[in-house]
Amino acid sequence: MTDPTKRRTVRLTVAQAVVTYLSRQYSVADGERRRLIPAALGIFGHGNVAGLGQALDQLSDELPFVQGRNEQALVHIATAYAKASQRHATLAVTASIGPGALNMVTGAGLATVNRLPVLLLPGDTYATRHQGPVLQQLQHPVDADASVNDAFRPISRFFDRITRPEQLLTALPAAMRTLTDVDTGAVVVSLPQDIQSHAYDYPVEFFAERDWPIRRPAPDADEVAAVARMLAEAEKPLIIAGGGVVYSGATKELESLADAAGIPVAETFAGKGAVQCRAWWQLGGIGLEGTPAVNTLAAEADFVLTVGSRLTDFATASQSVFENPDVRFASINVNAHDTGRLGATGIVADAKRALAALTEAVRRDGTVTSPAWQAKTRSLDDQWQARRAAALDPNTPFDLAALPAESDVVPDTDALLTQGQLIGLLQEHAQPGDTIIAAAGGPPGDLQKVWDATEGRFAHLEFGFSCMGYELPAAIGVRFAVPDPSKRVLSLLGDGTFLMAPTELVTAAQEKLPVTIVIPENHGYQVIHRLQMMRSGREFGNEFRYREGGLHLAEAVGHPKPARLEGEYLQVDLVRTASGLGAHALRATTADEVRAALADTRDHEGPVVIVVPVIPHADLPGSGVWWDVAPAEVSEQESVARLRRQYEDGLASQRWYG
Structure with a gap:
């Protein structure tokens, strides 16, 4: 009879433990349960082939492996998979230490900037140091324990270096927690190549299937009421839909709000497609690469509600697109920092739940935009649609x-x-x-x-x-x-x-x-x-x-x-x-x-x-907004001096919001 005081264990290498653990993690969102990490991608080198390579070979039925050509591209594959999966799943990517690991840094930056989950498993230098300097080791004269993988630290949402096998017991759950968090990004678990092959007696229950919920934070009733009041007071409101609408699956809720209150809706790059129905209030892109119709409305708007967006430089035309001196901002975002951008009154919550609550308040209050604002929206969009059709006509x-x-x-x-x-x-x-x-x-x-x-x-x-x-x-x-x-x-x-x-x-x-x-x-x-x-x-x-x-680069007389x-x-x-x-x-x-x-x-x-x-230099019609890219302040070229003067005139359109 087994002694219940003795914990059951299974002896695995670090790499085998990582692969086994990953194969048994699930995300749960809106009642749907799916594999959080259904596959791994990678390129093998001496820094990961004997460890992770062996484990992925042995456990390929549980975690399929995709062979790639460039480590940066493999991270992009995983990131795009996560985006297309609405952040409910991602892929793991492994690379060897040195150039292979550093090739993943750009991809990690992209994932973190865009708040998209991706799991990176780069090889790292020998933890035991028995080998001395070997291929691809960074010999830093001051930081003796530094490796090239430390480059991941400032661009990751979570970073850990595994120097003991038992560290996986806390590192891997922390990694999964970050991958399924609303404020996600690149998750890096750095694996020294010798440690990958070290064995440990892991608790059996560590490898039990585990569910990780994708949370939907509920809106605060007072915050919803405050934004509803601002909307009721507005004469020229505008909604800007960002990527958070897409990730939250809040399209129908957004459409319901816009339709109920008659509010025009613009989209950021990440929010493209946030509105799926065709309606008079569905307008398309805003900002530097937006439409002139949207940007004209943005210039007049006295109230702007952003949903799931950070309102970056392109969307705001370098803080110049909102010209109404009385404009006020509100924001719905799961991230409190992003909610407060442009001094906005915030609803810190999931977009789907917050929009539903706001729509209910709007209907209860009977808030509807004026016929004049709706007519202007229709007129501007009709003009743009005619220009768009002409620009796209291949005949x-x-x-x-x-x-x-x-x-x-x-x-x-x-x-x-x-x-x-x-x-x-x-x-x-x-x-x-x-x-x-x-x-x-x-x-x-x-x-x-x-x-x-x-x-x-x-x-x-x-x-x-x-x-x-x-x-x-x-x-x-x-x-x-x-x-x-x-x-x-x-x-x-x-x-x-x-x-x-x-x-x-x-x-x-x-x-x-x-x-x-x-x-x-x-x-x-x-x-x-x-x-x-x-x-x-x-x-x-x-x-x-x-x-x-x-x-001719060599200096020589007469060249x-x-x-x-x-x-x-x-x-x-x-x-x-x-x-x-x-x-x-x-x-x-x-x-x-x-x-x-x-x-x-x-x-x-x-x-x-x-x-x-395609014909070079043949561009689509412009967006009609200014952009803060400064020509040289001093130049002997007259064209530059002229463009600098124009740029400085444009600075007057730039505003700052508290």
Whole structure:
């Protein structure tokens, strides 16, 4: 007979214990129970192959493993999976110590900035130090215990280094608690490579299945009443929907409030698609990449209610978009710090529960906006919709004479379409259940401005970190979360981003994942070229051009001045590049060719890349707002001095709120 005073144990290595524990953790939200971490991704090196590599091999039936090409991209996959899962699940990512671990730092920053859960398990240097300096060890002259993994500390929501096997007993539950918290982000459990293989007698109950609730904090009745009073007193109210609406699943509650009170609704990047029904009050993006209709209303609004948003620089046009001298702010957010932004009166609560309570109060009070405010909203939006339709129409040839005056050279390419017209074709093709993804450069701003993300056409815009290289692996993460092949997962990314990080196409091909990558080829980092022209008036180092003559770095008498990057556009075959990485790749130039490429590849099993040449410097209509990006205060170039004067005039529109 077993002595009840003796605790039952199981002897496992640290790595085996980690994998076993992760395979038995569940999240619970609104009655739905699901695996919190259903798989691991990674690349093995000497810092993790003998420990975590062995454990993942032995326990692969319990925690499947996905092989990747770049550690940063693997973190992006996990992050996108978490976002597409409404933060109810994520993936684990492992890497070797040194460069492999540091490759994950950018991905960790993106996750934490966007409050998205991801679990990172980097290898670390030997805890015993018996080996002395080996490959990839940081030998800090002052901090003897420092390793490269300490770089994760300032960008993680939780960090722990396991130097004893029994430390897992407290570290892993703390990690799970952070992953399921409302204020989540990157969770890093650093695992010295020797400790990974050390064994310990763990309590059996440590590996029992455990549920982690995703909480919905209830609103305080007094806070709801205060905001309801402010809304009743407002003559020109505006709602700004952020990512918190999406994560909370509060779309119907938001729609009910807007419909009941007749309040126009704008969306941030993360909040794109927060409103799913088409209604007169559903307006789209706000701020720097918003619509002129929304920004005009924001300038007049005397009351602004933000829901699940931090109101960052792009949304507020550098604190300049709200021009009404009497404007007041209120905010709904699960994070108390974010609730108080712009001096807002806050409801610290879950968006779904808070919106439901506020709607009840609004209906009880009979609060409804004036016919004049509703009429102005309709009129401005009607005007914008006409401009939007014209900009997206691929059947209207683009007039090169319409390029901005500061466009230094009329581009000579084979492009017939603008990026806006390409987006129009993608919009035409999109079906309910499809997801479009963008993260850096021009695509996320253009989608924020013109994409119709209603009626189940989802937009996955990562712009809290504007991270080039996110888009392609994000398609893999979204596809893991949305396995139904009838629902298309499409990433829109520029040629600059694609050339930076194309290699996860191999992973998509290896896993036979139906993802579509559409590349508008405009021969450069053109969105930064646009900003450069706006702030310095000269193109420099942003277009993909040959250097004529050569670059002579050695100092020598008689050498000519170095030639600038001002030759013809680079000849880069993106189709062959993508094809060589395992994708079904093709080039489409005309509108009909784009339509055919989209239709013919919709059911393709595996990754698809469609390269579409687009006219450089041909932008969508502007948003009509100012932005705080300062030209050089001192310059010998007259164009810079002129732009500096214009910038200083714009500073008068910037305001600060207590």
